[in-house]
Amino acid sequence: MDLLKELYKNPFVLAPMAGITDSPFRSFMKEMGCGIITTELTSATGLQFNSEKTKKLMEFSSKQQPVGVQLFGTDLKNLEYASKYIEDLGASFVDINLGCPVNKVVKKGAGSALLKDLKTLANIFSCIKKSVNIPVTAKIRTGWDSESKNALEVATLAYNEGLTWISIHGRTRAQGYSGLADWDYIKKVKEHSPIPIIGNGDIHTYKDAVNNLKTSGCDAVMIGRGCLKNPWIFLEASKNKIVPRDFKMLFKTLTGHFLKYEERIQLLQIKKLSAWYSAGYKNSTDFRQKIFQIKEKSELLDSVEEFFTSIDTPLLDTRHEKFLMGGHG
Numbered sequence: 001m002d003l004l005k006e007l008y009k010n011p012f013v014l015a016p017m018a019g020i021t022d023s024p025f026r027s028f029m030k031e032m033g034c035g036i037i038t039t040e041l042t043s044a045t046g047l048q049f050n051s052e053k054t055k056k057l058m059e060f061s062s063k064q065q066p067v068g069v070q071l072f073g074t075d076l077k078n079l080e081y082a083s084k085y086i087e088d089l090g091a092s093f094v095d096i097n098l099g100c101p102v103n104k105v106v107k108k109g110a111g112s113a114l115l116k117d118l119k120t121l122a123n124i125f126s127c128i129k130k131s132v133n134i135p136v137t138a139k140i141r142t143g144w145d146s147e148s149k150n151a152l153e154v155a156t157l158a159y160n161e162g163l164t165w166i167s168i169h170g171r172t173r174a175q176g177y178s179g180l181a182d183w184d185y186i187k188k189v190k191e192h193s194p195i196p197i198i199g200n201g202d203i204h205t206y207k208d209a210v211n212n213l214k215t216s217g218c219d220a221v222m223i224g225r226g227c228l229k230n231p232w233i234f235l236e237a238s239k240n241k242i243v244p245r246d247f248k249m250l251f252k253t254l255t256g257h258f259l260k261y262e263e264r265i266q267l268l269q270i271k272k273l274s275a276w277y278s279a280g281y282k283n284s285t286d287f288r289q290k291i292f293q294i295k296e297k298s299e300l301l302d303s304v305e306e307f308f309t310s311i312d313t314p315l316l317d318t319r320h321e322k323f324l325m326g327g328h329g
């Protein structure tokens with residue numbers, strides 16, 4: 001498969017989000033029109049030690065292709081083993097997490113800590129590249145802090161080591177999720193980068209996706225939290241217009257993908273996603289409170305259907321509200 005061709009075919013790609021983008025969610029988003037998919041970060045050490053929990057996180061179905069598995073770690077032997085494992089599993093690419101700001105990860109020198117240690121990073125790129133025949137990519141932040149933004153240097157290093165693209169979340173590690181993603185900086189990196197760049201951060205609407213793709217000149221844009229409030233965002237970005245909000249069809253598609261789960265988890269997922277999708281609609285606070293009390297699946301589905309089919313007011317802009325201000329990248 002020509003991975004870059006796939007990227008250009010649909011440049012609106014799904015961001016990895018730990019605890020959210022599990023296999024059913026990824027299948028659901030694929031059906032909702034997203035482009036390339038990456039799993040949430042997976043521990044290379046966990047794979048080396050055959051952890052069932054780690055393996056479960058990276059499960060994917062063939063319908064999600066092209067799908068890449070994201071790895072984190074620093075131990076070259078573990079990274080080599082894990083990359084080969086991912087290739088044998090049939091993933092389309094290996095992605096390396098260089099953006100995780102979480103203390104537990106950076107203390108071990110992994111995630112965004114590697115942006116400060118380009119010598120180790122070069123060894124990691126080279127080791128993974130030599131271990132597999134599938135493409136290797138990386139997801140970074142703009143740098144460790146505002147004094148040490150080095151995305152272009154990392155992109156050039158990645159190019160020299162034969163990686164296929166770099167995704168950039170437009171914040172530094174020090175910023176966490178505060179402030180705004182710096183798309184001017186992403187644009188500058190793209191202008192000088194020898195390797196394709198996927199821009200990421202704060203894409204809330206299809207218009208943001210289309211505009212940021214155009215104005216930054218990036219090869220693609222990556223959408224995370226935006227698809228948790230608007231699951232149609234990928235379809236809309238591809239068509240460059242709003243698509244009708246058919247909530248009935250949406251929940252049919254969604255529940256179809258979550259059927260694999262035991263009922264308790266299905267209920268939780270439906271509650272979580274419906275709560276996010278209700279953001280910006282009238283009475284969404286009452287709706288959220290109500291559904292989290294419900295224990296029966298049929299009662300839950302009835303309440304969800306009633307809420308979404310009775311919407312008769314326009315969607316309010318909720319981008320100023322804080323929403324999921326933490327994550328692994």
Ligand SMILES: Cc1cc2nc3c(=O)[nH]c(=O)nc-3n(C[C@H](O)[C@H](O)[C@H](O)COP(=O)(O)O)c2cc1C
Nearest residue numbers: 015016017018040041169201202224225327328329
């Ligand atoms: C809950 C959550 C979990 C995340 N997990 C990961 C992860 O496993 N790997 C990663 O590279 N980025 C992770 N991220 C970062 C996102 O991929 C993305 O870079 C970030 O949310 C900014 O994009 P957005 O504004 O479109 O959400 C996570 C973000 C959130 C909110």
